[in-house]
Amino acid sequence: MTETTTPALATPSAPGVAPRRFAVPGRIAVSPQAATAWQTATLSGIRRETPHAATFRLAVPRWAGHLPGQHLMLRLTAEDGYTAQRHYSIASAPDGSGHIELTLDHVPDGEVSGWFHTVARPGDTVEVRGPLSGFFAWPGDRPALLLGAGSGIVPLMSMVRHHRACGLTVPLRMLVSARSPGELIYARELGPETRTVFTRVAPPNVPVGRMTAAHVAPLLAEQPPGGWEAYVCGSNGFAEHASRLLVEAGQPVERIRIERFG
Numbered sequence: 001m002t003e004t005t006t007p008a009l010a011t012p013s014a015p016g017v018a019p020r021r022f023a024v025p026g027r028i029a030v031s032p033q034a035a036t037a038w039q040t041a042t043l044s045g046i047r048r049e050t051p052h053a054a055t056f057r058l059a060v061p062r063w064a065g066h067l068p069g070q071h072l073m074l075r076l077t078a079e080d081g082y083t084a085q086r087h088y089s090i091a092s093a094p095d096g097s098g099h100i101e102l103t104l105d106h107v108p109d110g111e112v113s114g115w116f117h118t119v120a121r122p123g124d125t126v127e128v129r130g131p132l133s134g135f136f137a138w139p140g141d142r143p144a145l146l147l148g149a150g151s152g153i154v155p156l157m158s159m160v161r162h163h164r165a166c167g168l169t170v171p172l173r174m175l176v177s178a179r180s181p182g183e184l185i186y187a188r189e190l191g192p193e194t195r196t197v198f199t200r201v202a203p204p205n206v207p208v209g210r211m212t213a214a215h216v217a218p219l220l221a222e223q224p225p226g227g228w229e230a231y232v233c234g235s236n237g238f239a240e241h242a243s244r245l246l247v248e249a250g251q252p253v254e255r256i257r258i259e260r261f262g
Contacts, residue, residue, distance in 0.1 A: 064131065
């Protein structure tokens, strides 16, 4: 997982209306202690999202709290002492409950995702540290335009959930791409803020194809006061493609934040 702004194309907040003008936000400070200290998390629930993705709810009593868009480091340790670590985006909105949720694709031959999908049961423990990254975080104080593909929807959904839970009136729109309706993560939760593109199989009378300028342009035409802060999350290929569409539609390069998988 890497985070970038889009270089010239090489590549806590109160509810309410966003101000008409605000400074372009930089990287939000992350607590050094939270970022470096491992703590035990207990799996408390599993929820199937698609045939290949599931949400895993973790109880983390000493969780420091997070902002939508942040991620954590997760560590598994085998009986022989072998360890495997992975970065995972946090899917849940910050709620102070001492629980967080991770939504994981079952990656073929994946050590960590494979364990979660085939072995893990409620009561099992893992280690986590975080939250990490202030760059991709959305405090909820500025209009957010979210573009994601596949599991790239995960940190974006944390933002959507936060927007709903806090009753924020600041504009938020999301455009997501999935291979088919059956592979659309969080399909049951998506609301009027979301538009969906299907790349391989679509419902009747819905076109199939890649995200295009025709999908992005109407969102940029809705330009709110102060402009959009764009968040793009997905594979390297999707990140390049989506950020290019944004820039070509008029989104300032310095107002695009990217998180890449792979």
